[in-house]
Amino acid sequence: MAARVTLKNLAEAAGVSISAVSMALRDHPRISEAKRVEIKRIASEMGYIYNRQAASLRRGSSDSVSICINDLHNPVFIEFLTAIESEFRRSGKLVLLCNAHEDPEIQASFVHRMLEQGSAGLLLSPVEGTEPAELREIVRDRFPTVFFSRMLEGSDFDHAINDDACGMQLAVEELVRLGHRHFAWIGGGQATSTARGRVRGFEAAVARFGLSCPPEQVERVAETSLEAGRKAMAAILARAPHVTAVVCFSDLLALGALVQCRDAGQRVGEDISIIGHDDLEEASYFEPGLSSVKVAKGEIGQAAARLLLARIAWPDAPPAREVVAPRLVLRGSTGPCRPRKAGGS
Amino acid sequence: MAARVTLKNLAEAAGVSISAVSMALRDHPRISEAKRVEIKRIASEMGYIYNRQAASLRRGSSDSVSICINDLHNPVFIEFLTAIESEFRRSGKLVLLCNAHEDPEIQASFVHRMLEQGSAGLLLSPVEGTEPAELREIVRDRFPTVFFSRMLEGSDFDHAINDDACGMQLAVEELVRLGHRHFAWIGGGQATSTARGRVRGFEAAVARFGLSCPPEQVERVAETSLEAGRKAMAAILARAPHVTAVVCFSDLLALGALVQCRDAGQRVGEDISIIGHDDLEEASYFEPGLSSVKVAKGEIGQAAARLLLARIAWPDAPPAREVVAPRLVLRGSTGPCRPRKAGGS
């Protein structure tokens, strides 16, 4: 492995000083046109590669940023990730990545590691149980940090998130419009701002219509998987057969509920309506297609990246928040309410 | 933003030389127990953060590695990515990420950028149309580079990939065992090693049983999406209604084919059998579940990471290849052959 070509080598080859080479490559006006062209030619001939580590050591700046995602396995985060990565690429930043697997230790050690590495800022979808105070401690001296997807209530970090309450309200409104009165809720058992926000939004919306969702129609599920959705749905069907509308924390849970209803002989969209959250691509594959609250993942990802770049540029700006409204996507899983054959109201 | 604490600050605070501090923090035996403990205490009190950029400049080493993925939107790559990232985290490497969006320019500029950044090596799932010679030119001086998922035939780069031919053979064998004789093929229109490998594997397997798959039963699809699968399936159903077994390049295509058959009134798994490739999580959500060739994504990802670490450690070792065999996962979409009602054989 041949040693790397440095400014020194170029300087020797061109018969000028190191400074001249450095300035020439960066188009400093104090270097003559002729020399600049000559030096650039030599650099490309010799296969010179800029050493950013040395440069940022000297300049005290950095052009990489970090992203730490609570759990990459959730397809939602992929879309956040690609949007964020694109945005950073556009502004010439390199992305340091970590998948925290919902583990606070992995998250903490990554944050420390990226500080060592000289990252300019951190985009974080905090794992469950992240303590704002602890995080402040780690990213002390107000290291540029922006939350996305999830936030921590009561902290003054910047964030870009979905309007969780709004989404659930849209869902309930639509179901009420279709004539539904007996709601069930699946999900929200996690200790995250999204879980809390959606539960709160759902309950508020139901209450606003003078309705309620009693405990036997609620399944607090922590894990967000298809299988968990099936089990929760089975429990609700057994306990509260008069339910005609099911609102779910996520599409994965909703798809599980959908599959379970289908297996139990219910016609989804006719006997029972189901609405999910996130609008995964898969939501449209099923039969019937899943109605869902579509989170503007690309927009939120972009916003998060921009917030971070802004925070890096102006560390002392006041806290910035972007809360992006979702919209409802209706497919076959929701339909007009028809009183259920088995029991109830 | 308070200035970063450096070895110099610690040295002043502890009343020793900078070298002593450096050695103490790295547990150099030449530093006394007492001083070492004292210095570490001061370091943690003052919130010292190791500057890896400076360190690797001096040591001429690096502890970050790069991953460039041709297209993160394909769920298959997520599983590769998480496996790779975990493996690198375990060995203390930081991951620089790029999603190339199947664009050679993005790929090339990332590769250049990560060289500037001082990455120790590159894990690459090359975009379509990557030229080995060009790549050699960019990563000149035998920069540690390992392909995963896809490889470039005829180049001497290391790689860790799935055994594509093997998977298709397993699929055809199973279908033949179920009595099928009239095959259709969907996919493989891309210019990638995976596309070529699977097409070759499929054709070889069919030929091995003395069968053939004439052109009217083949749909070369470049895009790998559900919608493309639907269209391809519709075309085949129209042109060759006697087909009873459909083998697809990917699960997304297969799911599209499955949906299309269902909509056309075919009972998948009875009237017609469909087999996909990759075994996406979604494959099991559908009704019927999709039989598929399960790629050992975690294993391949791990292998790729290990190959890269090995190549970094021994740059002059002979080329290393890992080709991991897939296995068949059978669900409801495949069943015994029953001559089709509409026409044929």
Place this chain on the structure above:
DNA sequence: TAGCATCGCTCAAACGATTGAGCAAGATTG
């Protein structure tokens, strides 16, 4: 007690870039 390791540290030179100060030669001005 001279000779020689060993211990526990300090000194100073790197690594590869950036940058303010400096300087010689030529152009411009009064």
Place this chain on the structure above:
DNA sequence: CAATCTTGCTCAATCGTTTGAGCGATGCTA
């Protein structure tokens, strides 16, 4: 024509680490 400015470079210090060489003090051997 002397004074001043501009042009186009060079010099040397610097960023935060690491590391080989060096150096007193102590301990051990002969």
